[in-house]
Amino acid sequence: xxxRSFLGLGLAAPALSVPGRSLAATERPRSRAAQAGYLPNIxxxxxxxxxxxFYDDLIRERTVLFxxxxxxxxxxxxxxxTAKLRAVQDLLGERMxxxxxxxxxxxxxxxxxxxxxxxxAEAFDVKPGWLFLTGKKADIELLRRSQGFVDNxxxxxxxxxxxxxxxxxxxxxxxxxxxxxxxxEAENIASTFKWLTS
Amino acid sequence: MNSHEKLIQRTMDxxxxxxxxxxxxxxxxxxxxxSLSSGLLLPIPGLSLRAARADAICPEPGKDLxxxxxxxxxxxxxxLVEKQVVPGNDxxxxxxxxxxxxxxxxxxxxxxxxxxxxxxxCEEFPELHNATPYAELDHQAWGKGGRLGNFAxxxxxxxxxxxxxxxxxxxxxAGNSGQPAWGFDSVVPGPMFRTRYGEPHFxxxxxxLPAQNLGFxxxxxxxxxHNLHSPSESDGNPLFVNYSGHYYDYHYPNVxxxxxxxxxxxxxxxxxxxxxYHDHKLDFTSQNVYAGLAGMNCIYDAHGIYADPNMxxxxxxxxxxxxxxxxxxxxxxxxxxxxxxxxxxxVDFFPLTCLDGAIGDKMTVNGKIQPFxxxxxxxxxxxxxxxxxxxxxxxxxxxxASFVVIANDGNLLPAxxxxxxFKQTVAERFDVIMDFSLYPAxxxxxxxxxxEQKSGRGPTGNLISPGFQxxxxxxxxxxxxxxxSRIPAKLRPLPDIKQPISRSRSWEFKRNGGEWxxxxxxxNRNVISAEIPEGSAERWTIINxxxxxxxxxxxxxxxxxxxxxxxxxxxxxxxxxxxxIRLDANATAEIYMRFRDFKGIYPMHCHNVxxxxxxxxxxxxxx
Numbered sequence: 010x011x012x013r014s015f016l017g018l019g020l021a022a023p024a025l026s027v028p029g030r031s032l033a034a035t036e037r038p039r040s041r042a043a044q045a046g047y048l049p050n051i052x053x054x055x056x057x058x059x060x061x062x063f064y065d066d067l068i069r070e071r072t073v074l075f076x077x078x079x080x081x082x083x084x085x086x087x088x089x090x091t092a093k094l095r096a097v098q099d100l101l102g103e104r105m106x107x108x109x110x111x112x113x114x115x116x117x118x119x120x121x122x123x124x125x126x127x128x129x130a131e132a133f134d135v136k137p138g139w140l141f142l143t144g145k146k147a148d149i150e151l152l153r154r155s156q157g158f159v160d161n162x163x164x165x166x167x168x169x170x171x172x173x174x175x176x177x178x179x180x181x182x183x184x185x186x187x188x189x190x191x192x193x194e195a196e197n198i199a200s201t202f203k204w205l206t207s
Numbered sequence: 208m209n210s211h212e213k214l215i216q217r218t219m220d221x222x223x224x225x226x227x228x229x230x231x232x233x234x235x236x237x238x239x240x241x242s243l244s245s246g247l248l249l250p251i252p253g254l255s256l257r258a259a260r261a262d263a264i265c266p267e268p269g270k271d272l273x274x275x276x277x278x279x280x281x282x283x284x285x286x287l288v289e290k291q292v293v294p295g296n297d298x299x300x301x302x303x304x305x306x307x308x309x310x311x312x313x314x315x316x317x318x319x320x321x322x323x324x325x326x327x328x329c330e331e332f333p334e335l336h337n338a339t340p341y342a343e344l345d346h347q348a349w350g351k352g353g354r355l356g357n358f359a360x361x362x363x364x365x366x367x368x369x370x371x372x373x374x375x376x377x378x379x380x381a382g383n384s385g386q387p388a389w390g391f392d393s394v395v396p397g398p399m400f401r402t403r404y405g406e407p408h409f410x411x412x413x414x415x416l417p418a419q420n421l422g423f424x425x426x427x428x429x430x431x432x433h434n435l436h437s438p439s440e441s442d443g444n445p446l447f448v449n450y451s452g453h454y455y456d457y458h459y460p461n462v463x464x465x466x467x468x469x470x471x472x473x474x475x476x477x478x479x480x481x482x483x484y485h486d487h488k489l490d491f492t493s494q495n496v497y498a499g500l501a502g503m504n505c506i507y508d509a510h511g512i513y514a515d516p517n518m519x520x521x522x523x524x525x526x527x528x529x530x531x532x533x534x535x536x537x538x539x540x541x542x543x544x545x546x547x548x549x550x551x552x553x554v555d556f557f558p559l560t561c562l563d564g565a566i567g568d569k570m571t572v573n574g575k576i577q578p579f580x581x582x583x584x585x586x587x588x589x590x591x592x593x594x595x596x597x598x599x600x601x602x603x604x605x606x607x608a609s610f611v612v613i614a615n616d617g618n619l620l621p622a623x624x625x626x627x628x629f630k631q632t633v634a635e636r637f638d639v640i641m642d643f644s645l646y647p648a649x650x651x652x653x654x655x656x657x658x659e660q661k662s663g664r665g666p667t668g669n670l671i672s673p674g675f676q677x678x679x680x681x682x683x684x685x686x687x688x689x690x691x692s693r694i695p696a697k698l699r700p701l702p703d704i705k706q707p708i709s710r711s712r713s714w715e716f717k718r719n720g721g722e723w724x725x726x727x728x729x730x731n732r733n734v735i736s737a738e739i740p741e742g743s744a745e746r747w748t749i750i751n752x753x754x755x756x757x758x759x760x761x762x763x764x765x766x767x768x769x770x771x772x773x774x775x776x777x778x779x780x781x782x783x784x785x786x787x788i789r790l791d792a793n794a795t796a797e798i799y800m801r802f803r804d805f806k807g808i809y810p811m812h813c814h815n816v817x818x819x820x821x822x823x824x825x826x827x828x829x830x
Contacts, residue, residue: 041422157560174722187490190729
């Protein structure tokens with residue numbers, strides 16, 4: 010891999026197709042959580058090669074779970090979390106990609122390039138409805154902070170592996186947002202989707 | 208081994224290799240990053256595992272975020288609405304609700320029907336009725352026979368959780384039209400229940416909340432009665448959901464702990480007094496309580512429960528300990544303290560993703576910002592509740608007067624304790640007597656909080672001066688008849704704790720990898736962390752595992768006695784029966800717990816409700 014491809018993702022990225030959902034015609038305003046800055050509309054690149062805006066294309070009007078991870082995570086935390094969410098994906102069955110979407114966002118986007126994420130997703134045999142996402146470091150830091158996955162101790166905050174324990178889940182249309190531990194059981198995580206529908 | 212198991216294996220192997228070689232992060236940094244997908248080191252020099260320091264999205268009130276100004280002492284303190292029984296106290300007048308099979312004639316209240324949310328909840332989460340049969344969910348202590356199964360309700364209540372407009376202060380831009388809130392019976396806080404031992408009561412709570420929330424909150428609730436001696440199905444467990452459009456029937460047998468031991472209605476020395484009810488929905492407690500779903504409940508002694516006529520808390524200032532009460536509870540007053548944050552436009556602000564906790568720069572009492580209370584020249588009993596979500600107080604009076612504290616966590620102490628100030632963390636209750644006959648009419652006394660707190664982590668430990676003014680008492684010359692109340696020299700004796708301990712357990716509350724955990728694990732609805740035989744006694748060690756967070760730890764069901772706190776014995780004000788442990792940074796508390804009478808699941812959790820919602824909870828079971 011060429012170093013340049015890891016840097017300045019916006020500059021060096023190849024011209025990929027942009028199949029983001031068009032929501033220009035959406036009548037409903039952005040949810041209050043989005044307006045309050047909890048769901049910043051940052052640009053992201055998926056392991057599939059698609060480009061998205063975080064809020065408009067991935068969150069808006071949807072039921073989602075998203076977490077942060079990095080491929081080089083300490084103590085194997087992230088692969089274990091990914092394996093866990095992979096099991097949740099099976100439990101959710103056909104809902105995945107239809108009315109439930111997963112997003113795993115790299116905290117180390119300069120390393121976790123699209124190609125790395127693609128290999129990673131393939132290694133976990135990830136099914137449709139789940140995207141691994143990379144982007145600009147500063148954007149992803151903004152997103153992490155907006156989710157409160159921050160440690161007040163600056164030293165602990167620098168250790169990215171300290172921010173991979175919780176996943177945010179919610180339904181943007183109903184403006185319901187909770188959090189669940191990715192270290193919990195798959196059944197426990199899957200059950201959270203039972204209270205996001207009505 | 209499939210592909211992702213291989214990947215995990217490789218990750219772990221690499222981790223072990225790094226450890227074996229003694230490589231530090233600095234070494235890795237020099238070497239470049241590992242690509243775990245290829246198993247090779249990537250030739251990327253200069254990249255760090257660490258990110259730049261980032262500020263949390265936890266605005267510090269008064270620094271990062273300011274509520275609009277409001278004039279203090281312009282709004283009179285509202286009294287909590289006194290809850291009344293259903294018309295004629297006739298259970299058949301309870302609304303049967305919306306969905307499901309209607310309980311027609313011959314299907315009395317207390318028979319679970321399709322309208323009862325317990326049904327839907329058990330359909331969606333079958334493990335609930337697998338663990339607890341429907342017959343028991345349909346009230347262990349009502350119509351079941353035996354010593355514990357026969358406490359049929361004598362009082363019937365109905366309550367509705369609804370959305371309505373609430374005025375926190377008329378100076379806010381919303382003015383007198385207010386802004387949306389959620390609450391019971393369309394008030395914030397909800398109504399005050401006056402209940403009595405020996406008079407079991409029933410509450411049907413209808414959930415009329417809309418699907419569209421306030422920007423936070425969920426229209427699924429579970430109303431916890433903190434900390435009544437209630438059977439599990441009426442405890443308001445986070446798992447027992449009352450869905451919108453349904454109702455949930457709660458049965459409170461109103462027995463003292465120790466029915467199995469003492470017979471009758473238990474041991475009166477185990478009496479509770481000042482309780483509160485609040486939403487406890489799993490993952491959403493902080494949002495729903497902040498929306499307004501909380502209220503108070505007090506419980507008085509059964510008439511004549513003590514042979515000694517000078518003992519007993521009867522809600523009558525001419526009997527027993529003669530605590531201030533007056534007619535219609537005029538001088539027995541609930542005070543609910545709750546801090547809120549508004550944005551510069553005066554719109555309710557909730558820090559949806561701040562994991563430390565939520566604090567605000569506006570102090571409300573009974574739903575109003577900085578109210579005043581006209582008081583008569585006599586004694587009052589104030590039942591002070593810290594509704595949270597995350598602020599801890601240190602209370603003082605502006606004139607330097609002392610508080611006469613008679614109860615901690617609602618439980619009367621063996622004797623009143625006179626203090627200049629006291630600390631009160633989330634969910635704690637303190638009953639205090641204040642005697643305004645000492646002051647001439649026109650005297651103004653302000654209740655002041657001097658605890659410095661800059662974030663949801665907890666108080667800094669510093670006292671601020673002059674402190675934050677919260678509630679102003681204005682002494683009036685209004686007539687009140689005769690003050691027949693007393694400040695007795697002695698109050699409720701403490702029950703002995705001689706029953707041998709059958710087991711010790713320890714529970715560490717700690718932040719771990721960005722999660723709030725107990726004994727290293729986040730809450731998992733499929734795990735029961737302790738199975739405890741009914742009737743046993745245990746010693747629990749509760750540990751704050753580090754960081755600078757305060758964790759107000761709450762254990763449902765029977766209250767505890769603290770044996771030591773940081774290996775020291777306790778001041779008298781903390782020495783009674785409690786249900787919240789104010790676990791300051793790095794503190795350790797040893798407590799004595801008993802598990803008597805009813806069976807079923809109960810949680811223990813951090814009552815900084817933001818921590819609770821981020822998995823700082825365990826479930827245990829009396830078997």
